[in-house]
Amino acid sequence: MAMSEASLIKQGKTLEINTELLSLFPNRTRDAIKGQRRQPKYKDLVAEYVQAGSSVATLGPVPLTSDIITHSLASTSSVVTSSNSEAVPATRPVTRRQKRIANAAAQKSLPPEPPDPPDSPIALSPSSSDSSSVIAMDDPELALSFNEDLEIDSESIAVPSETIIDSSLDALQAVREVRTDMEAANISLMELSVNDSIRQDIASIPESAFSFDDTDFKIIDYLDLLFRSDRISMLSNELKEAWTDFRIRPCKETLFIRTRLIFEVLLPDKTPSNVRPRVVRSASPREALSRRVRRRIEYARAQRLFFKNPSRYSDSLLSPTNTLNEFDPFDDDFRMFWENVMSLPRDSCREPKFTDCHVDVGTTSSLMCPITTDEISKCFPKIGSAPGPDLSTVGELRQISKFELAKIFNIFLLCRRVPDRFCRAKTIFLLKRKDTSNPSDFRPISLTPIPARLLSKILARRLAPTVSLDPEQRGFIESDGISQNTFMLDFVLRHSRERVKRTFIASLDLKKAFDSVSHEAVFAALKAQAVDPEFVELLKSIYKNSTTSFAPYPNHRFSPTCGVKQGDPLSSILFNMVIDQLIKKLKEPIGLEIDGSIMSISAYADDILLFASSSAGLQHLINETSAFLETCNLHINCAKSFTISILADAKNKKTRVDSASPFYVNNAPLNILKANDSFKYLGLNFSAKGLVVGNCNPTLNNYLAKLKSAPLKPQQRIWILKNTLLPKLFHLLVLSFVPAGKLAKLDSITRAFVRGGGALFLPGDRLPQLIHSCLCC
Numbered sequence: 044m045a046m047s048e049a050s051l052i053k054q055g056k057t058l059e060i061n062t063e064l065l066s067l068f069p070n071r072t073r074d075a076i077k078g079q080r081r082q083p084k085y086k087d088l089v090a091e092y093v094q095a096g097s098s099v100a101t102l103g104p105v106p107l108t109s110d111i112i113t114h115s116l117a118s119t120s121s122v123v124t125s126s127n128s129e130a131v132p133a134t135r136p137v138t139r140r141q142k143r144i145a146n147a148a149a150q151k152s153l154p155p156e157p158p159d160p161p162d163s164p165i166a167l168s169p170s171s172s173d174s175s176s177v178i179a180m181d182d183p184e185l186a187l188s189f190n191e192d193l194e195i196d197s198e199s200i201a202v203p204s205e206t207i208i209d210s211s212l213d214a215l216q217a218v219r220e221v222r223t224d225m226e227a228a229n230i231s232l233m234e235l236s237v238n239d240s241i242r243q244d245i246a247s248i249p250e251s252a253f254s255f256d257d258t259d260f261k262i263i264d265y266l267d268l269l270f271r272s273d274r275i276s277m278l279s280n281e282l283k284e285a286w287t288d289f290r291i292r293p294c295k296e297t298l299f300i301r302t303r304l305i306f307e308v309l310l311p312d313k314t315p316s317n318v319r320p321r322v323v324r325s326a327s328p329r330e331a332l333s334r335r336v337r338r339r340i341e342y343a344r345a346q347r348l349f350f351k352n353p354s355r356y357s358d359s360l361l362s363p364t365n366t367l368n369e370f371d372p373f374d375d376d377f378r379m380f381w382e383n384v385m386s387l388p389r390d391s392c393r394e395p396k397f398t399d400c401h402v403d404v405g406t407t408s409s410l411m412c413p414i415t416t417d418e419i420s421k422c423f424p425k426i427g428s429a430p431g432p433d434l435s436t437v438g439e440l441r442q443i444s445k446f447e448l449a450k451i452f453n454i455f456l457l458c459r460r461v462p463d464r465f466c467r468a469k470t471i472f473l474l475k476r477k478d479t480s481n482p483s484d485f486r487p488i489s490l491t492p493i494p495a496r497l498l499s500k501i502l503a504r505r506l507a508p509t510v511s512l513d514p515e516q517r518g519f520i521e522s523d524g525i526s527q528n529t530f531m532l533d534f535v536l537r538h539s540r541e542r543v544k545r546t547f548i549a550s551l552d553l554k555k556a557f558d559s560v561s562h563e564a565v566f567a568a569l570k571a572q573a574v575d576p577e578f579v580e581l582l583k584s585i586y587k588n589s590t591t592s593f594a595p596y597p598n599h600r601f602s603p604t605c606g607v608k609q610g611d612p613l614s615s616i617l618f619n620m621v622i623d624q625l626i627k628k629l630k631e632p633i634g635l636e637i638d639g640s641i642m643s644i645s646a647y648a649d650d651i652l653l654f655a656s657s658s659a660g661l662q663h664l665i666n667e668t669s670a671f672l673e674t675c676n677l678h679i680n681c682a683k684s685f686t687i688s689i690l691a692d693a694k695n696k697k698t699r700v701d702s703a704s705p706f707y708v709n710n711a712p713l714n715i716l717k718a719n720d721s722f723k724y725l726g727l728n729f730s731a732k733g734l735v736v737g738n739c740n741p742t743l744n745n746y747l748a749k750l751k752s753a754p755l756k757p758q759q760r761i762w763i764l765k766n767t768l769l770p771k772l773f774h775l776l777v778l779s780f781v782p783a784g785k786l787a788k789l790d791s792i793t794r795a796f797v798r799g800g801g802a803l804f805l806p807g808d809r810l811p812q813l814i815h816s817c818l819c820c
Contacts, residue, residue, distance in 0.1 A: 044064060044067075044068060044076075044079065045085060045088040045089045045092060046092055047063075047064060047067055048060060048064065048080070048089050049089050049092035049093045051063055051064075052089070052093055053093065060080075061073060061076055061077060061080075064076050074291075074293065077291075078291045078292070081291065255293070258411045258412075258577060259457060261412060261413060262411075262412075262413050262453050262456055262457045263457065265413035265453060266286060266413070266450060266453055266454070266457070267290075269446060269449060269450050269453075270283050270286055270450070279447065281305055282302065282305050282447070282450060282451075285298060285301040285302060285305065286298070286450075286454075295457065295458045296458075298454060298457075298458065299454065299455070299458040299460055302451055302454045302455070303462045305451075306451050306462070306494075307464075309443050309447065310435050310439060310440060310443065310494065311435075312433045312435070312464055313433060313434040313435065314432055314433050314434065338754065341754045342754035345753060345754045345755060346754075346755075349755065349759060352427065353759075353762065353763070353766075354766070354767065357763040357766070357767035357768075358767065360749055360750070360753055360763070361746050361749055361750070361763075361767060361768060361771065363477060372480040372482070372485075373472075373593075373595035373596065376482070377482045377595075378593060378596055378599070380482040380483075381470075381472075381482060381487065381558075381593065382601055384555050384558050384559055384606075385558055385559070385591075385601070385603040385604070385605060385606050386603070386604055386605070387559070387561060387604045387605035387676055394563040394564075394566070394567045395563070395564055395567050395624075395671075395674040395675060396567070397567050397568055397570075397571035397624045398571060398624065398627055398628070399571050399573070400510075400511050400571055400572050400573065400627075409505065409509070410502075410505050410506065410509060410574065410575045410577075410578040411456065411575055411577050411578055412505075413449075413453050413456070414449055414452045414453050414456060414501055415449065416445040416446060416448075416449050418501050418504070419445050419448050419449060419452075419497065419501070420445065421504075422497055422500040422501045422504060423437075423440075423441070423497060424437050424440075424493055424496055424497060424500075425437070426438070428493065428496070429490055430490070430492075430493060431467070431468065431469055431490045431491050431492035431493060431495065431496075432467045432468065432469040432490070432492065432592060433464060433467070433492045435492060435493050435494070436493065437493055439493075440493050440494060440497070448494075448497075452498055452501075455498075456581075459577060459580055459581050459584065460581075460584055461495070461498070461581075461584070461585060463588055464492060464495075465491070465492060465494065465495035465498065465585070466495075466585055466588040466589045466590060467491070467492065467589075467590050467591070467592075468489040468490060468491045468589065468590070468591040468592075468608060469489070469490045469591065469592055469594055470487045470488065470489050470490070470591045470592065470593050470594060471487070471488050471490065471594045472485040472486070472487055472488075472593075472594070472595070473485060473486045473488060483555075486609070487558060487609060488609050488610045489591060489608035489609055489610050489611060490610060491608065491610075491611060496611070496612070499611055499612045499613050500612040502578075502612075502613060503612040503613045503616055506574070506578075506613070506616055507616055509572075509574065510572045510574070510616065510620060511572065512619055512620070512623045513623050513626040513627060513630075515626050515644055515645050515646060516619055516622060516623055516626055516646050516647075517645075517646070517647050518615070518619060518646065518647040518648030518649075518650075519615035519616070519619060519648060524647055525647065525725050525726075525774075525778070526777075526778055528645060528647050528650075528652075528724075528725060529724065529725055529727055529734070529778050530778075531645060532645075532652065532724060532729065533729070533733045533734045535548070535635070535637070535642070535654065536548075536687075536689075536729070536731065536732060536733040537732070537733045538637060539689050539691075539698060540689070540698050540732060540733075543691045543692070543693055543696050543697065543698055544656070544689075544691055544698075545656055545657065545689065545690060545691045546635060546654070546656070546687075546689040547635075547654070547655045547656070547657065547658055547660070547661040547686070547687070547688050547689070548652060548653065548654055548661075548686065548687040548689075549652070549653040549661055549664070549665055549684070549685075549686045549687075549706060549713065550650075550651075550652055550684060550685055550686075550687075550722070550724065551651040551652075551653065551665075551668065551679050551684045552649075552650070552679070552680045552683035552684050553649045553651070553672070553677050553678065553679060553680065554677075554678045554679070554680045555606075556618070556648075556649035556677055557606060557607055557609050557614065557618055557649070558605075558606040558609070559605055559606055559676055559677060559678075560605065560606055560607060560618060560621055560675055560676060560677055561605050561675055561676040562583075562586055562604070562605060564621050564674065564675035564676070565586075565607065565617050565618075565620070565621060566579060566582070566583060568617070568620035568621045568623070568624055569582070569617075569620065571620075571624065572620060582613075589602065589603060589608075590602050590603075591603060605676055615648070618648065618649070619648070621675055622646055622648070622649070622651075624671075625644070625646075625651075625668060625671050625672070626644050626646060628667065628671060629643050629644045629653075629664060629667060629668065630643060630644070631643065633655060633660045633663055633664060634654055634655060634656070634660070634664075635654035635655055635656050636656060642654050643655070643664060644664070647725060650724070650725065651668070653665065653668065658688065658704050658706075661686070661706060662706055662707070665706055665707075665708060665713075669708050669709060679708045681708055681711045681712070681713055681714075682714075684708070684713050684714065685713060685714035685715065685716050685722065686705075686706045686713050686714070686715055686716065687700070687716045687731055688700065688701035688702070688704050688715070689701070689731060699718070700716070700717060700718040700731045702715050702716070702717045702718070703715075716731060718731060721735055726774060726775070727775065727778055727779050728779070734779055734780055735779070735780075736779070736780050736781065736782070737775050737776065737779030737780065737781045737785075738785065739772050739775055739776060739781070739785070739789060740785070740788065740789065740792070742772065742775075743772060743789055743792060743793070744792070746768050746771070747768075747792070747793075747796050747801060750763060750764065750768060750796075750801065751796070751800070751801045757802050757803050757804070760801065760802045761797065761802050761803075764793070764796075764797070764802070769793070772789075
């Protein structure tokens with residue numbers, strides 16, 4: 044092959060050498076030819092042929108007969124032997140490649156060499172004039188300079204012995220060059236044969252190591268571009284060496300292992316091997332300390348926390364829950380409860396059958412495109428984000444170049460795998476109610492490693508535009524879904540009363556929806572949305588290898604078999620896709636007609652509202668919803684779900700609330716809302732007549748009392764009032780109906796707090812405009 048490449052260079056075909064060599068050597072792949080041409084020994088051999096100006100008669104292998112090649116490879120003895128010696132029989136079968144070489148030799152022989160000088164060893168040897176010495180050579184060696192149809196025997200040799208010896212030596216030298224060419228590329232002649240046994244060995248190589256599709260080629264080309272424009276950074280040489288070795292011998296498993304080890308050096312995993320058992324500390328005995336000393340201790344602690352993170356401290360100060368309970372709820376029963384919630388046998392829930400959605404294939408094909416540095420910049424976690432189980436921080440991740448992160452993430456994308464470190468999580472439990480020890484009153488939040496959060500956010504930003512969700516699902520969308528759903532529910536309740544129409548509404552609460560939804564339902568929803576199968580396989584590998592540890596329990600390790608990770612950017616989209624299938628299923632003639640359109644269901648994440656114009660229709664929707672949710676390992680919480688039945692009296696043009704018509708979920712009754720009852724939906728108070736007039740006075744007074752008793756400086760109290768306390772009231776003030784008189788009362792209470800003993804301790808005769816000056820704010 045080196046002789047052929049030298050001939051191509053002399054002919055000026057330097058731009059298509061790989062293609063020409065591939066046509067001349069069909070038994071080799073393009074990658075094998077490229078790898079051989081990269082060898083230093085091979086390059087030196089080509090340069091030697093080009094400089095020597097050797098003329099090659101034919102491109103491709105040297106034209107030798109199959110018998111000669113077989114015998115030449117089987118024997119390593121001397122060239123000249125006794126006249127009584129016979130050719131050694133071939134020990135290997137003749138291959139197709141060897142037959143093609145023999146056919147080429149039959150058409151054209153090697154070119155004649157120039158005559159040897161008189162002082163050459165061949166001219167001075169006595170065999171140059173003695174025909175008996177020529178006959179002493181083996182017949183196969185003599186046949187190297189003749190065509191295939193020439194028969195060699197002692198009577199047919201009539202050519203001069205000098206010419207025969209020269210041609211034979213030239214042919215043997217060509218054999219040696221072919222053998223050297225093979226050794227330069229670390230390829231033996233047995234690897235180039237096309238026997239059935241060799242084909243079976245090649246078929247035994249894992250397909251994932253060497254086969255690539257169009258998506259792989261896109262990622263490979265982008266990685267080649269990144270490595271060609273490589274910048275000097277940490278461990279760039281090691282990563283570039285791993286990629287170069289992959290291009291020579293493409294094995295995804297080897298590339299993944301080397302890249303994972305390099306990433307561990309760039310961002311070490313600081314997970315402690317042994318964690319001390321958690322000790323429940325009792326309240327410190329401060330009763331013996333004086334009030335002044337206790338006040339100083341509390342003041343020092345508050346100043347330290349406020350200086351470290353003002354927002355976090357203000358949130359904990361105004362939190363409605365008491366996080367400093369004297370009891371410890373994290374016992375074995377608590378742990379067993381949440382392990383049962385997150386556990387589901389692998390084969391216990393079959394894959395549900397969902398309705399396929401009409402999705403543009405062009406948008407889904409971009410899911411597995413190469414990850415760019417611009418995507419990494421836009422999705423980078425914010426400073427101050429809580430670290431995961433590996434204890435790596437955002438600041439440490441920022442020390443790694445974005446080019447290095449792009450290379451590493453694209454290699455993971457190419458291998459369709461992520462390290463096990465990315466699959467680990469730490470689960471913390473947030474209290475939802477005040478003074479409770481019930482495990483169900485806690486919300487689990489999964490903290491994944493910072494680099495895993497970055498990769499997940501990139502994938503979520505790609506997945507969101509590709510899926511087609513029903514407009515009735517208003518959870519986790521770009522627009523304000525809370526205001527849309529609250530105004531919609533208020534409109535339905537007021538419309539039924541103004542138009543005197545029968546209206547039946549069911550509000551369904553799901554038990555631990557995010558933590559118990561089956562993985563089969565999630566993957567079935569992805570399949571129904573025509574998501575790229577390679578993207579689905581990547582998510583399957585992530586969830587299959589996922590593990591978590593409950594923060595209150597040291598050395599705890601658990602592998603969830605159901606649910607999505609609350610706190611992960613991908614979880615909200617995946618859960619919405621499952622509920623979207625329920626919305627599409629219930630969109631049928633049964634529902635509530637409003638201005639010519641039928642409304643049957645509305646959802647905000649796992650908060651589901653069902654609408655019907657008859658009690659039978661609402662019961663049918665409840666049954667369909669319950670049956671669908673059971674296929675997804677989701678269940679309705681009857682204790683927190685309720686129904687509203689509004690009956691119409693067309694004669695008197697009045698409506699009334701019916702509290703005598705129950706509705707059931709699997710023979711379990713749902714709560715019935717009465718006329719004077721109120722309920723809370725998305726943080727706002729409702730009744731059967733619509734939104735209830737908001738009253739923020741008790742909430743504001745409670746917040747101000749906590750802020751006044753906190754050991755803070757005046758300017759710190761004003762900062763918390765402006766940036767945390769008042770924004771907490773905006774949700775209720777904006778979305779609910781608040782009269783102008785109540786707004787004026789809230790303003791008066793706030794001004795009195797700032798001017799009086801709550802913040803600035805100003806005299807009562809000071810102007811109100813003073814508190815709006817730059818000195819105060």
